[in-house]
Amino acid sequence: MSNTAKAKSVIPGFNITMGFSLLYLTFIFLIPVGGLLLYTSLMSWDEFWRAVSHPQVVASYKLSFGASFIGASINLVFGFLAAWVLVRYQFPGKRLIDALIDLPFALPTAVAGIALVTLYASTGWVGQYFELFDIRIAYTQIGVVIALTYIGLPFVVRTVQPVLEDFESELEEASAALGASRLTTIRKVILPALLPALLTGFALAFARALGEYGSVVFISGNLPYATEITPLLIVAKAEQYDYNGAAAIGTVMLFAAFILLLVINFLQWWSSRRFSH
Amino acid sequence: MKLKQLLIALPLALSAVSFSGASLASDSLLNVSYDPTRELYREYNEWFAEKWKSETGNSLNVRQSHGGSGSQARAIIDGLDADVATLALAYDVDALRKRGNLIPENWQERLPGNSSPYTSTIVLLVRAGNPKNIQDWDDLVRDDVQVITPNPKTSGGARWNYLAAWGYAEQKYGSKESAYDFVKKIFGNVPVLDPAARGATNTFVQRRIGDVFIAWENEAFLSVEQLGRGQYEIVVPSVSILAEPPVTVVDANVDRKGTRALAEAYLEGLYSDDAQHLAAKHFYRPSNAEIAAQYEDKFPKVNLFGIDDVFGGWDNAQETHFNDGGHFDTILEELAQQRR
Numbered sequence: 096m097s098n099t100a101k102a103k104s105v106i107p108g109f110n111i112t113m114g115f116s117l118l119y120l121t122f123i124f125l126i127p128v129g130g131l132l133l134y135t136s137l138m139s140w141d142e143f144w145r146a147v148s149h150p151q152v153v154a155s156y157k158l159s160f161g162a163s164f165i166g167a168s169i170n171l172v173f174g175f176l177a178a179w180v181l182v183r184y185q186f187p188g189k190r191l192i193d194a195l196i197d198l199p200f201a202l203p204t205a206v207a208g209i210a211l212v213t214l215y216a217s218t219g220w221v222g223q224y225f226e227l228f229d230i231r232i233a234y235t236q237i238g239v240v241i242a243l244t245y246i247g248l249p250f251v252v253r254t255v256q257p258v259l260e261d262f263e264s265e266l267e268e269a270s271a272a273l274g275a276s277r278l279t280t281i282r283k284v285i286l287p288a289l290l291p292a293l294l295t296g297f298a299l300a301f302a303r304a305l306g307e308y309g310s311v312v313f314i315s316g317n318l319p320y321a322t323e324i325t326p327l328l329i330v331a332k333a334e335q336y337d338y339n340g341a342a343a344i345g346t347v348m349l350f351a352a353f354i355l356l357l358v359i360n361f362l363q364w365w366s367s368r369r370f371s372h
Numbered sequence: 373m374k375l376k377q378l379l380i381a382l383p384l385a386l387s388a389v390s391f392s393g394a395s396l397a398s399d400s401l402l403n404v405s406y407d408p409t410r411e412l413y414r415e416y417n418e419w420f421a422e423k424w425k426s427e428t429g430n431s432l433n434v435r436q437s438h439g440g441s442g443s444q445a446r447a448i449i450d451g452l453d454a455d456v457a458t459l460a461l462a463y464d465v466d467a468l469r470k471r472g473n474l475i476p477e478n479w480q481e482r483l484p485g486n487s488s489p490y491t492s493t494i495v496l497l498v499r500a501g502n503p504k505n506i507q508d509w510d511d512l513v514r515d516d517v518q519v520i521t522p523n524p525k526t527s528g529g530a531r532w533n534y535l536a537a538w539g540y541a542e543q544k545y546g547s548k549e550s551a552y553d554f555v556k557k558i559f560g561n562v563p564v565l566d567p568a569a570r571g572a573t574n575t576f577v578q579r580r581i582g583d584v585f586i587a588w589e590n591e592a593f594l595s596v597e598q599l600g601r602g603q604y605e606i607v608v609p610s611v612s613i614l615a616e617p618p619v620t621v622v623d624a625n626v627d628r629k630g631t632r633a634l635a636e637a638y639l640e641g642l643y644s645d646d647a648q649h650l651a652a653k654h655f656y657r658p659s660n661a662e663i664a665a666q667y668e669d670k671f672p673k674v675n676l677f678g679i680d681d682v683f684g685g686w687d688n689a690q691e692t693h694f695n696d697g698g699h700f701d702t703i704l705e706e707l708a709q710q711r712r
Contacts, residue, residue: 218579333443337695
């Protein structure tokens with residue numbers, strides 16, 4: 096591995112770049128995660144199991160993973176659409192919209208949470224119309240999904256956009272010339288090429304949503320067993336100085352997220368292989 | 373512990389370096405406090421810096437840090453260089469001893485009034501005109517009343533809310549079982565459970581959710597003054613808890629930094645007449661009885677009970693009520709089953 100990397104690159108410095116990368120990863124990532132695992136390892140198996148399998152905690156896993164999944168799925172569809180519009184068409188204000196896409200990264204999440212709840216509360220600009228149909232958004236699980244959709248918005252757009260820019264529309268023309276219907280062209284030509292990028296965007300949006308705390312706590316209502324996300328429970332544990340319990344739930348989140356990301360990465364690898372053959 | 377201290381101390385140390393650009397002749401003090409004391413300490417720091425300068429000739433730069441009481445305590449335990457800690461509840465200050473060994477066992481006896489230079493209590497904030505006619509704790513269990521409070525699990529301040537209601541019910545109905553049912557009914561009326569007081573205030577004031585907001589008296593005053601004069605009223609219940617936000621010198625830090633004299637003078641200054649008036653100005657009840665008497669019309673007389681009398685101190689209260697498997701957990705569990 097290291098030999099091929101050395102041999103191929105015209106720019107020297109594999110050793111030093113690799114060294115810095117490892118150092119960087121160690122400080123930024125490995126030590127904090129190691130600390131998390133260390134705290135968890137201080138618990139007996141019984142303690143660990145009791146901490147992570149309490150019904151209140153289990154209810155929060157369902158909400159956190161479920162809402163993150165739905166949020167990322169919504170972003171998958173609409174992020175793809177947004178990327179398509181931004182790449183394929185020219186229209187006034189295009190640059191502005193392009194810049195706005197990144198805003199969820201920049202805005203403090205608490206501000207986003209308060210803004211969302213202001214809009215979607217039953218007295219809010221948007222929420223009042225849903226209220227007419229007896230649909231509540233803020234302080235329900237729908238509110239959690241909305242917050243998690245909001246913070247994941249940029250990921251799919253930003254991963255799909257460059258791939259779409261490189262994608263030659265001649266391929267679509269060729270497909271049409273060979274008699275494929277529009278739907279077939281989308282299904283057989285466009286989607287397979289974009290699938291790896293879409294999956295990456297989905298995975299990023301999903302992972303980001305799992306860990307989100309700041310915006311959700313304002314819009315969710317935080318009712319235990321109903322609208323309480325797992326990160327909030329971790330905060331609650333830490334607040335009573337139960338570091339082990341907090342670390343235990345954190346570990347479960349970490350591994351669950353890791354496995355899911357692994358699966359998505361595998362899908363991505365599989366789809367890109369399938370397409371390239 | 374060592375490893376974690378290192379992990380957290382490192383970024384803090386880096387930020388401390390960037391802070392310490394002040395000139396060498398001046399003294400510096402870090403007061404780590406909780407959220408609603410911001411304005412009080414801003415004014416007190418000015419007053420104290422002047423006093424310090426006239427007494428020692430040194431100029432003084434007091435840095436303030438505010439946040440949730442529990443997370444501030446954790447920051448100090450994990451290495452934040454606080455000279456003094458001025459938090460919301462003794463349980464959080466005591467964590468500095470239990471988990472960090474930063475202060476001695478008798479820390480709360482070192483200053484008068486359980487080391488609380490100012491106190492507060494828990495009151496009920498209602499909307500203008502009191503449309504639901506809320507007069508006392510009993511009105512909070514009515515079916516037509518929605519109650520807003522932060523989550524006692526995540527908010528130190530909200531633990532006082534819970535205990536105030538419990539203490540009232542235990543006193544009135546005479547048993548722990550009836551107190552449990554009473555508190556459970558109140559939490560059954562809570563539509564939104566914010567993690568911290570700031571969020572709960574937002575829910576009640578901006579979102580206009582709920583009929584009554586259980587709050588610290590000083591924060592209720594702040595809401596009335598700042599967020600909407602004439603839009604809210606404070607209802608003082610017949611019985612409430614004496615909320616004592618204690619202060620302490622962080623011994624391990626001041627001894628290392630050589631700031632003990634300064635830190636002790638800073639805290640003792642809180643008991644001076646001027647500071648007591650300042651506390652009253654910022655809606656805390658002065659601990660000095662004579663000065664408190666001057667503010668009688670501002671702070672109505674309430675039948676106050678202490679946490680030691682009813683709950684046998686913070687350790688017991690925390691253990692019985694708020695830790696995992698405690699009464700609050702059972703309440704939540706039973707309420708969730710009812711809702712299904």
